Amino acid sequence: MKQLTAEQRNEVKRQMAIYSQGVQEIIPSEELEKKVATSILENRPLKIKLGLDPSAPDVHLGHTVVLNKLRQFQENGHMIQLIIGDFTGKIGDPTGKSVARKQLTDEEVQHNAKTYFEQFAKIIDMSKVELHYNSKWLSKLNFEDVIQLAGKITVARLLERDDFEERIAFGKPISLHEFFYPLMQGYDSVELECDIELGGTDQHFNILMGRHFQEKFGKEKQVALLMPLLEGLDGVEKMSKSKKNYIGIDESPQEMYGKAMSIPDELMMKYFELVTDCTPEQIQMIKDEVNTGKLHPRDAKMLFSKTIVRMYHGQEAAEKAEQHFVSVFQQRTLPDEIPVVEWQGMTEISIIDLLMALNMFTSKSEARRMIENRGVKLNGNKVEDTQLQVTVTNDLIVQVGKRKFVKIKI
Structure with missing residues (x-):
């Protein structure tokens, strides 16, 4: 390989500083630097892989940790390879699961993938993304191919997964098909000849399968960039919608x-x-x-x-x-103590029905008059439409007049 000029060395250093920011682990770091240098010398973009099993299409800030890293590579001219696991998604990633995951239908995969793309476009330029569905190559493997693929990995290596070890220790079943998930994810990297694969630290095992199989197939091995898992608003648990400690990128x-x-x-x-x-x-x-x-x-x-x-x-x-x-x-335009009401009703409701459900008026006509007189506020914003449809969210503050307040907890 030709020697880098001083300007090119500075460019390698600049890109490495960006790619290393916030990363939990680079496996191995020296190979990433070498790949960046080769890319600059040959004026050839690197192939950056992110695999997705579209099983939960609502994107929150925890998901954007990896997406923001993709954006950084994209801004430096590298090619993003998004792999939609329409084939692997039918199995489900066993990572972190104490039981086998529900297998997705084709319709569920396609619907969730479309939702992903719409939200990803807020972070990366989807017009400059290589989009792949891994059924294109995985569905073509015959049984002999699968046997040969399985022959390139040992059972002992597969059982190193923490989640499998835990399930064995507690006597919980592991279905044979779950062993094939990391094999298929690794084979994706062989097929696309990826240079770098991104994922959370919980994807450590799956991403290293890509390096393993690329080597077995005589390919140049990819580098693994593992991003930390983001704690949610509680500061303890991983950000998750189920734990209600998240910030969604589609929220107001x-x-x-x-x-x-x-x-x-x-x-x-x-x-x-x-x-x-x-x-x-x-x-x-x-x-x-x-x-x-x-x-x-x-x-x-x-x-x-x-x-x-x-x-x-x-x-x-x-x-x-x-x-x-x-x-x-x-500026404390709200009182220090606001009564809290646990909401178990609809998430979409008319403003008048909401006010009545919260017992803020004794009649709908009274509620309507107060709205018309601009005496009702939602999170400090005056309500001017008596026909307004309200999306009920956690911590929504409803105010009537100057003294009556209610905070909704979902």
């Missing part, structure tokens, strides 16, 4: 901003690194200013909240969300 600007302000202070810089589009230099400056006391942690959190809203809703929406937060929460 106000909801997104307000949730972001509840992130624990000690996780703030991790969130900056993993889910924003801030450069390493910008993040380091924020960190230094917080450490020296030049920037108050609350102001850093407001900067983060505004950044997140700007990324998914635009600058104007970010400005308005911040103004709303300052008005309602910092």
Whole structure:
């Protein structure tokens, strides 16, 4: 390989700083640097793989940790390979599961994949993505091919998976088809000759299968970039919709901003690194200013909240969300103690029915008159339409007049 010029060496260093930001583990780091250098010398983009089993199509900030890393590679001219596991999805990734996962139908896979693409477009340029469905090659393997593939890995190696070890220890069954999931994910990398595969730390075993099978098939081995799992708003559990500690990228600007302000202070810089589009230099400056006391942690959190809203809703929406937060929460236009009502009704409901369900009026006509007189607010915003359909969300604050408040808990 030709020697790099000083300018090219600086470019390798610049890209490596970006790709290393927030990464839990690079396996191995020296191979990543070599691949980046070769890419620059040969003016050839690297192939960056992300495999998806579209089983839960609602994207939250935890999912964007890997997507933001993809965006960084894409911005430097590399090719993103999104692999939709329409074949592997019928099996289900056993990672972290104490029982076998439900197998998806073709219809479920296609529906979920479409939802993914719509949300991914907010983070990466989908027009510059190679899109693959792994049924294209996996469905063509005959039984002899599958036997040969299985012959390239030992049972002992497959049983090294933590989740399989735990299930054996507790006497829980492992179906034979579950062993084939990492084999198929590894074979995807062989088929597409991937240079780098991204995933969370929980995908460590599956991604290393790609390196293993590429070597067995005489291919250049991919590098594994493992991203940390993002703690949710509780600061403890992994971000998850089921644990209700998440920020969805499709949530309203106000909801997104307000949730972001509840992130624990000690996780703030991790969130900056993993889910924003801030450069390493910008993040380091924020960190230094917080450490020296030049920037108050609350102001850093407001900067983060505004950044997140700007990324998914635009600058104007970010400005308005911040103004709303300052008005309602910092200037204390709401009382300190607000009655909380547990909501078990519909998520979509008319404003008048909502007010009646919350016992804020004794009649619908009374509620209608109050709305017409601009005396009803939702999260500080005046309601002007008596026909308004309300999406009931967690921590929605309903205000009637100047003194009557209710906070909804779902």
